[in-house]
Amino acid sequence: MKVSEIEMISPQTVEECLYHLGEKDKTSRFIAGGTDAVVRMKDGAWLPDTWINIKQLDSLRYIKEEENGIHIGPLTTHTDIVHSGLLQKKADVLTAASKEVGAVQLQNMGTIGGNIATASPAGDTIPTLFVLDAQIELTSLMEKRIVPINEFFVGPGRTVQAQEEMITNIIIRPQTENEIGIFEKLGPRKAQSISIVNVAISLKMGEKSRECLGGKIAFGSVAPTIVRSEKCERMLTINPLHDEAIQDIAGAAWKEVMPISDVRASAKYRRSMASALLERGLYRLMKRWDER
Amino acid sequence: MSKQVEETQAYKDKQNLQWVGKPVKRIDGSEKVTGEQKYKTDYNYPNMVWGKVLRAKYPFAKIKSIDTTKAEAHPDVVCVLTHKDIPGFNGFGIVTPDQPVLCENVVRCTGDAVALVGAETLEAAESALELIEVDYEVLDPVTDAEKAMVQGAPKLHPDGNIHSHVSIRNGDIDKGFEEADYIFENTFYSPRQMHAFIETEGGWGMLKPDGSLMIQCPAQYGHRDKLQIARALALNPERIHVYSSPNGGGFGGKDEITVQIHLALLAHNISGRPVKIHLSREESVLAGIKRHPFKVTVKTGATKDGSLVANKVCAIADTGAYASLGGAVTALAIEHASGPYKIPNVDMEGFCVYTNNGIAGAFRGFGVNQVCTGIETHIDMLAEKTGLDPVEIRKKNAYRQGDVSSLGHVVKSSVGTIETLEKAEQCDLWKNRDLYKSQVSEPWKKRGVAIATSFHGVGMGLGSPDYGAATMELLEDGRFKVGVAIEEIGTGNGTVYAQVAAECLKCSLDHIIVVQGDTTKTLDSGTISASRSTYTGGRAIATAAPNMINLLSETAAEILDVPKSEIELANNKLMVAGDESQFVTYKQICEILLDKRKSTRVEGHFYLPKEKEELRNSGGAPHHLYGYMTHVVMVEVDTLTGQTDVLKVVAIPDAGKVLNPQGLEGQSEGGAVMGIGYTLYEDVLIEDGMHKTKNFTDYIIPTIRETPEIVTIPVESNEETGPFGAKGIAEVVMIPIIPAIMAAIHDATGARINRLPATPERIYHAMQATKKPSLISR
Incomplete structure (x- = not known):
């Protein structure tokens, strides 16, 4: 298949999209912001018979609070997320991560649905979806199903999403009043960089000084898929999160991750950095909590 | 504009100069900023043929056969060319033409060109490449320069793998080390930096109806390209027209032939249609030339009072598969390897070595970047060891104009090192460094402030032709057309040419039209390289101007019917005196x-001044002219991760008199950022001859977020031979910042990084290594 021979269609409704997805005799792929799709097309990796252009499907671009959580449409751009007052208040960890995706130009084009569907181990928004207990709604012509985020990814670039399915909603848990979150990223430079390691942290704080009632920690780029650090999470509640406790928790992180060596960093460094980013993130979170 | 530049300005005003020394706007500024500027690779024509190059599949292999039958049968293919279709000499290279235009028997790197396709569309050209069948016998690649030098290593070229060996010896090195109280010895490794210009290699060409050849492409020496094309195509160079300006960035990366000969070959096989080749970024990473990675071992001896008494250097440069300018790069490195100092005993040698690791060639700094780190690091170690001030040590050892340098020659041209160091001592960042260092943004971060100084030759050195030529034409509307072949590659030399011409002819700047880089309209004036274009082009214009003034005065005297001696040059006119x-x-x-x-x-011709005698076996040393430079930098290191930010840079160049302060600031800031990239981020990784770095995704150049506050404080040593006292600036601006950042990292953390780039990972591990072993983990 040559690039010039690929057909592109621009359906106006979700139903129309699903109809095209169901066509068995042709391969197809979605293109939304194009920040992954175009690059991979030029690399020759993604050359479907048909591009289904969904960029203009505004019905899938929304951020709203419902009874069962905050609903984010898959075509919501990273910039939409960064600017959302609702998310800044109730999902600060996600707005923080969206700010770290590539650079402003990429944030303007790239969508959260695309970040999820591409399923890169280094995808910046994905760890935050783990700490916010995201649920992914997958829709096909025949049915609609909800998949918890921790069951969604199978490996690098692979998910449980079937060819005839599309992501139609992302439901996240709103953070409560005493919950705070942070996203820490280590890249080779400040902008336009792919994570060497990243971590999303969300903590529920108590009445006493730096008392942590519980929290979630998810690492990206340290394994084929996101790693929830359950051991570190358990340690969060042992002692108030003063500097020593933070160091102890961070010190346990390197055992929780299974990174590889690649052109960006060695496995050894990535392991150390899992601890370093957790330490830095918890310190910054506690400073912010003290100053609230 | 900074305060310091304003002061310079005030000085210039006193000299009563109208244009020179003024921060005039770039004559090509608005079209560059708005994007309206058309570069050669922006041109497309309806009947254009698209050219693509088939690159080698392996870094080292014998070619057993090439079968183009299937590619030729492709309906949209116009022609497929191989080595058999080269009418002339199948090779190019500025000094040694050892790189095949199209490989015949062997490929030596994955950037090697094996065949050319011309097709109706780019896509058809790309698919036709896949239809060319090349039968290879794969060989084990030679990937380490040191191993390549060993006897028995597979030979990449008939004369072996050592392309060149240069050395400079002065004094008695053994005696020097005997006198030394301290001896420092370290090995430094430098990255394979990429030019990363915004416009990748490319261009277009065609045969004109009269059978002559036209090539339009970004390049750094159109008149020499003509000769290289003529040699390969067996053409009369006078029948070749190269138009090579403006460039979307050069930095040395377009000094060598890029696409010119391939375009010429295709143009001869497509019945007069225009043909275009434009490398994709991936292809540019693979096939474009890079900076030579060096391994440099330096041993420096000093006495307790801070005198440098001996310096021994051995540098090994990996030039990849072909020489290009590798020999000259190695020679310039050795010439500069003992810094701008007067070390009485030196023993320096360099080897330029072939491997199967891509191709290396010219790049801003030209070898000096790689060697400046050794001597500067050792001076800092000496300061640390003796407690002496690092600036004082440098001042004590720096040569002044008229002194004998480490090379043993008397430096006759202007030398600003000591003035740059004095300005550095007086600058806010250095004076208040302890205060700045205490202002860390988070408790686990550490700051360091450091200084380094270096220099860089201006012009080609001995043994290479080095001349400038300018034409000046009076136009019907009373304006002047000034032609200098030296291309615009982003430096703003055209603006300087207009300033010099307007100053000499006493006319307004907008009465000067500058023509650059067109071989039919300009005289050969040498390369845009070697920090030479302001000096050379400026002098050529200043030489042409009196001829023009003479022509104008003679004519005016005739019209006004007065003796020529009574004619006076006024603003935009000539008048009778008084x-x-x-x-x-x-x-x-x-x-x-x-x-x-x-x-x-009229014309003006100018030969650059040279030293009388070449140092034996030095490959062109010494230069007559050098630019000097000191950098002061502050870094902040995140000790948890090793992430390092350069926060402040003070750049203190001695480029002779500054012709355009705004242009100088632009060069200084661009150089600082390129130096930051070299030191902290950039490297093209090649393993077993295959590129691990393929695109900008994994090649990290600084963005605006990595760009610090940069203050430029020029020191203006008057260079008597230069146009209005100017020297050159383009390369030295990225050099001392490299060891300065390395020293600042050490100042902050105690860790020394001798392998660049100093990535967060390398800094982190170096910091770990400085910690004392302990039973208790942190």
Whole structure:
């Protein structure tokens, strides 16, 4: 298949999209912001018979609070997320991560649905979806199903999403009043960089000084898929999160991750950095909590 | 504009100069900023043929056969060319033409060109490449420069793998080390930096109806490209027209032939249609030339009072598969390897070695970047060991104009090192460094402030032709067309040319039209490289100007009927001295000259001054002219991760008199950022001859977020031979910042990084290594 021979269609409704997805005799792929799709097309990796252009499907671009959580449409751009007052208040960890995706130009084009569907181990928004207990709604012509985020990814670039399915909603848990979150990223430079390691942290704080009632920690780029650090999470509640406790928790992180060596960093460094980013993130979170 | 530049300005005003020394806007500024500027690779034509190059599949292999039958059968293919279709000599290279235009028997790197395709569309050209069948016998690649030098290593070229060996010896090195109280010895490794210009290699060409050849492409020496094309195509160079300006960035990466000969071959096989080749970024990473990675072992001896007494250097440069300018790069490195100092005993040698790791060639700094780190690091170690001030040590050892340098020659041109160091000592960042260092943004971060100084030759050195030429033509509207072949590659040299011309001719800047890089309209004036274009082009214009003034005055004297000696040059006109009512305009003069069928064009020629004698076996040392530079930098290191930010840079160049302060600031800031990239981020990784770095995704160049506050404080040593006292600036601006950042990281953390780039991972591990072993983990 040559690039010039690929057909592109621009359906106006979700139903129309699903109809095209169901066509068995042709391969197809979605293109939304194009920040992954175009690059991979030029690399020759993604050359479907048909591009289904969904960029203009505004019905899938929304951020709203419902009874069962905050609903984010898959075509919501990273910039939409960064600017959302609702998310800044109730999902600060996600707005923080969206700010770290590539650079402003990429944030303007790239969508959260695309970040999820591409399923890169280094995808910046994905760890935050783990700490916010995201649920992914997958829709096909025949049915609609909800998949918890921790069951969604199978490996690098692979998910449980079937060819005839599309992501139609992302439901996240709103953070409560005493919950705070942070996203820490280590890249080779400040902008336009792919994570060497990243971590999303969300903590529920108590009445006493730096008392942590519980929290979630998810690492990206340290394994084929996101790693929830359950051991570190358990340690969060042992002692108030003063500097020593933070160091102890961070010190346990390197055992929780299974990174590889690649052109960006060695496995050894990535392991150390899992601890370093957790330490830095918890310190910054506690400073912010003290100053609230 | 910074305060310091304003002060310079005030000085210039006193000299009563109208244009020189003024921060004039770039003559090509608005079209560059708005994007309206058309570069050669922006041109497309309806009947254009697209050219693509088949690159080698392996870094080292014998070619057993090439079968183009299937590619030729492709319906949209116009032609498929191989080595058999080269009419002339199948090779190119500025010094040693050892790189095949199209490989015949062997491929030596994955950037090697094996065949050319011309097709109706780019896509058809790309698919046709896949239809060319090349039968290879794969060989084990030679990937380490040191191993390549060993006897028995597979030979990449008939004369072996050592392309060149240069050395400079002065004094008695053994005696020097005997006198030394301290000896420092370290090995430094430098990255394979990529030019990363915004416009990748490319261009277009065609045969004109009269059978002559035209090539339009970004390049750094169109007149030499003509000769290289002529040699390969067996053409008369006079029948080749190269138009090579403006460039979307050069930095040395377009000094060598890029696509010119391939375009010429295709143009001869497509019946007069235009043909275009434009490398994708991936292809540019693979096949474009890079900076030579060096391994440099340096041993420096010093006495307790801070005198440097001995310096021994051995540098090994990996030039990849072909020489290009590798020999010259290695020679310049050795010439500069002991810094701008007067070390009495030196023993320096360099080897330029072939491997199967891509191709290396010219790049801003030209070898000095790689060697400046050794001597500067050792001076800092000496300061640390003796407690002496690092600036004082440098001042004590720096040579002044008229002194004998480490090379043993008397430096006759201007030398600003000590003035740059004095300005550095007085600058806010250095004076208040302890305060700045205490202001860390988070408790686990550490700051360091450091200084380094270096220098860089201006012009080609001994053994290479080095001349400039300018034409000046009076136009019918009274303006002047100034032609200098030296291309615009982003430096703003055209603006400087306009300033020099307007100053000499006493006319306004917008009366000067500058033509650059067109071989049919300009005289050969050498390369845009070697920090030479302001100096050379400026001098050539200043040499042409008196000829023009003479022509104008003679004509004016005739018109006004007064002796020529009474004619005076005023603003945009000539008048009779002391009588403003009697004058003629430049426009009137042109009319008279044209009426009389007289030429309105003059020329100016200029040979760069050179030293009398070349140091034996040095490959061209010493230079007559050098630019000098000191950098002060502050870094902040995140000790948890090793992430390092350069926060402040003070850049103190001695480029002779500054012709355009705004241009100088632009060069200084661009150089600082490129130096930051070299030191902290950039490297093209090649393993077993195959590129691990393929695109900008994994090649990290600084963005605006990595760009610190940069203050430029010029020191203006008057260079008597230069145009209005100027020297050159383009390369030295990225050099001392490299060891300065390395030293600042050490100042912050105690860790020394001798392998660049100093990535967060390398800094983190170096910091870990400085910690004392302990039973208790942190």
